[in-house]
Amino acid sequence: MPPPGxxxxxxxxxxxxxxxxxxxQARFDAGSWTCLLGRSGSxxxxxxxMIASLRLPDNHHLVLDTSDGAPLRGRxxxxxxxxxxxxxxxxxxxxxxxxxxxxxxxxxxxxRAERLLxxxxxxxxxxxxPDELSGGQRQRVALARTLFEDAxxxxxxxPFSAVDAITRLELHDLASRLLDGRTVxxxxxxxxxxxxxxxxxxxxxxxxxxxxSMPVPEGPRPRPLDNSELPQRQAQLVAELREEAHA
Amino acid sequence: MPDRALWRRLGRPLLALATxxxxxxxxxxxxxxxRYILPSPAAVANALFEHxxxxxxxxxxxxxxxxxxLIGGILLGLTTxxxxxxxxxxxxxxxxxxLISQAIxxxxxxxxxxxxxxxxxxxxxxxxxxxxxxxxxxxxYDGLRQTPQGWLDLARTFGLSRRQQLLKVQLPxxxxxxxxxxxxxxxxxxxGAVIGEWVxxxxxxxYLMLNANARLQIDLMFAALVVLVTFAVLLYFGVxxxxxxxxxxxxxxxxxxx
Numbered sequence: 001m002p003p004p005g006x007x008x009x010x011x012x013x014x015x016x017x018x019x020x021x022x023x024x025q026a027r028f029d030a031g032s033w034t035c036l037l038g039r040s041g042s043x044x045x046x047x048x049x050m051i052a053s054l055r056l057p058d059n060h061h062l063v064l065d066t067s068d069g070a071p072l073r074g075r076x077x078x079x080x081x082x083x084x085x086x087x088x089x090x091x092x093x094x095x096x097x098x099x100x101x102x103x104x105x106x107x108x109x110x111x112r113a114e115r116l117l118x119x120x121x122x123x124x125x126x127x128x129x130p131d132e133l134s135g136g137q138r139q140r141v142a143l144a145r146t147l148f149e150d151a152x153x154x155x156x157x158x159p160f161s162a163v164d165a166i167t168r169l170e171l172h173d174l175a176s177r178l179l180d181g182r183t184v185x186x187x188x189x190x191x192x193x194x195x196x197x198x199x200x201x202x203x204x205x206x207x208x209x210x211x212x213s214m215p216v217p218e219g220p221r222p223r224p225l226d227n228s229e230l231p232q233r234q235a236q237l238v239a240e241l242r243e244e245a246h247a
Numbered sequence: 248m249p250d251r252a253l254w255r256r257l258g259r260p261l262l263a264l265a266t267x268x269x270x271x272x273x274x275x276x277x278x279x280x281x282r283y284i285l286p287s288p289a290a291v292a293n294a295l296f297e298h299x300x301x302x303x304x305x306x307x308x309x310x311x312x313x314x315x316x317l318i319g320g321i322l323l324g325l326t327t328x329x330x331x332x333x334x335x336x337x338x339x340x341x342x343x344x345x346l347i348s349q350a351i352x353x354x355x356x357x358x359x360x361x362x363x364x365x366x367x368x369x370x371x372x373x374x375x376x377x378x379x380x381x382x383x384x385x386x387x388y389d390g391l392r393q394t395p396q397g398w399l400d401l402a403r404t405f406g407l408s409r410r411q412q413l414l415k416v417q418l419p420x421x422x423x424x425x426x427x428x429x430x431x432x433x434x435x436x437x438x439g440a441v442i443g444e445w446v447x448x449x450x451x452x453x454y455l456m457l458n459a460n461a462r463l464q465i466d467l468m469f470a471a472l473v474v475l476v477t478f479a480v481l482l483y484f485g486v487x488x489x490x491x492x493x494x495x496x497x498x499x500x501x502x503x504x505x
Contacts, residue, residue, distance in 0.1 A: 049400075052400075052403075052404060053403070054400050054403055054404070055396075055399070055400075055403070073406065074406060076404060077404065078400060078401060078404040080397055080400065082397050084395075084397045084398060084400075084401055086398065086416075086419070086420070087496045087497075088419045088422070088494070088496055097401070097405075098405040100415065101402065101405055101407055101411060101415040101416065102405065102406075102407065102411065129496050130496075131496070149404075149405075
C-alpha cells in the first residue's frame with residue numbers, strides 16, 4: 001500500500017495561557033521526508049506527539065487528514081530520542097516488541113526481526129541484553145524496532161540526538177536507506193541533520209508560531225557532507241533559527 | 248574459579264556463624280550468666296539434636312503457616328496493586344483506606360483474628376498475609392505507576408489495550424520495585440506467623456518457645472529460635488533466587504564470562 005500524505009488542517013497548542021501555535025496548517029507529502037526544526041520550547045515535539053495522538057499535558061487540538069482518506073491509526077511508527085529498549089527482552093525481542101506486547105511472536109515475526117537486525121548490522125547481537133550494547137547500537141535496534149512495524153508513516157522525535165557525531169552520520173545513512181518510500185516527519189535541532197536527510201525543511205517560529213519552509217540542497221538523500229550547497233544552506237538555516245531569537 | 252565461588256557462598260556465612268558462637272561462649276565464660284538465662288552454644292546444639300523430632304513437628308506447622316501466608320499475601324498484594332493501577336475509582340477509595348490500615352498495630356489484631364478464626368492454622372496464615380500485604384501492594388503499585396512515559400508512548404502507537412499495557416508493559420517495568428517489596432515480605436512473613444502462635448496456639452515454633460520458657464527449658468527455647476532464624480534466612484534467599492530467575496536481565500555483574 002502506498003504511503004499516505006498528511007494534511008494538518010488546524011493545530012493549536014496552549015502552554016498555560018500562552019498560545020504556542022494556533023490554527024496551524026501543514027502538508028506532509030506522501031513518501032517524503034520532512035524535517036521539523038525550531039528552537040527549544042517552540043512546540044515542535046508537541047506537534048509531532050499530537051500527530052501521533054500521544055498524551056500531552058497541555059491544551060491541544062488537532063484536525064488531521066490523510067491524503068487517501070483512511071485513518072492513520074495502525075499505520076504509523078514512533079521513534080523517540082531515547083532508544084526505549086526494554087531491559088526485560090533481549091535485542092531480538094526488542095525488535096519484535098510489538099509482537100511480544102500484542103501476544104506471542106510467531107516464527108515469521110522472528111525471521112523478520114532477524115532480517116531487520118541484519119539490515120542494521122547487529123545480527124550477531126540478537127541474543128544479547130540491551131544493556132550490553134553501546135548507545136549507537138541501541139539506537140540501531142530502536143530503528144529496527146521502528147521498521148518492524150512496517151508502517152507507511154514514521155514519526156521521529158530527535159531520534160539521533162543522543163549519540164556521538166560520527167555515529168549520528170552513520171545512522172543518517174542507515175535510516176535514509178531503510179525508511180525510503182515512507183512518509184517521514186522528523187523533529188530535530190540539528191541543521192546539518194535536516195539538510196542531509198530532508199526533502200523539505202519546516203521551521204516552527206514566532207509566537208504564536210507559524211511554519212516557514214526552507215530550501216534544501218539538491219541531490220538525493222542522504223546528502224554527503226561535501227555537497228557543494230551544504231555550507232550555504234546551513235548558514236541560511238542557522239541564520240533563520242537565530243533571527244527568531246532576536247525577533 | 249569454582250573454589251572461590253564456593254567459599255563465597257558457603258565458607259563466609261559459616262565463618263560468621265562460628266564467630267558468633269565463639270563470642271556467645273566468650274560472653275558466657277566472662278560474665279558467668281546462669282544457663283537458665285543464656286544457655287551455651289553447645290547446650291543449644293545439644294537441644295537441637297535431642298529434641299529433633301519435637302522441633303521438626305512444630306517447625307513443619309510454622310513452615311506451612313509462613314509459606315501459605317507468603318503466597319496468599321503476595322497474590323492479594325499484587326492483585327491490589329494491579330487493580331489500583333487499572334481503576335481510578337478504586338484509587339480514590341481504597342488508597343486512603345490502605346494507608347490508614349497501616350496505623351493499626353498488628354499485634355493488637357492477633358487476638359481478634361484468634362477470636363474470629365479459632366486456634367488453628369487460619370489466624371496465623373492470615374496474620375502472615377496481613378503483615379506482608381502492604382509492602383507488596385504499595386511497592387507493586389508504586390512500580391506500576393512509575394512506568395517511563397516513553398514505553399507508554401510505544402504501547403500507544405502499537406495500539407495496545409489498557410489490559411495489555413498493564414500486563415505487558417507496566418508489570419515487567421514494575422518488577423524491580425516489586426522485588427524489593429517481595430524481599431521485605433519474605434523477612435516479615437515469619438514474624439506474622441509467630442505473633443499468631445504467641446497469642447494462642449497448640450502447635451508451632453512460637454508455641455514451643457512459650458511452652459519451653461514456662462518450663463524453664465531455655466536450651467529448647469533457643470533451639471526453636473535457631474530453627475526459626477534458619478527458616479527466615481532460607482526463605483529470604485529462596486525468594487531472592489526466584490527473583491533472579493524472574494529477572495534474568497538483572498544478572499550478577501560479577502560473573503566474568505558473559
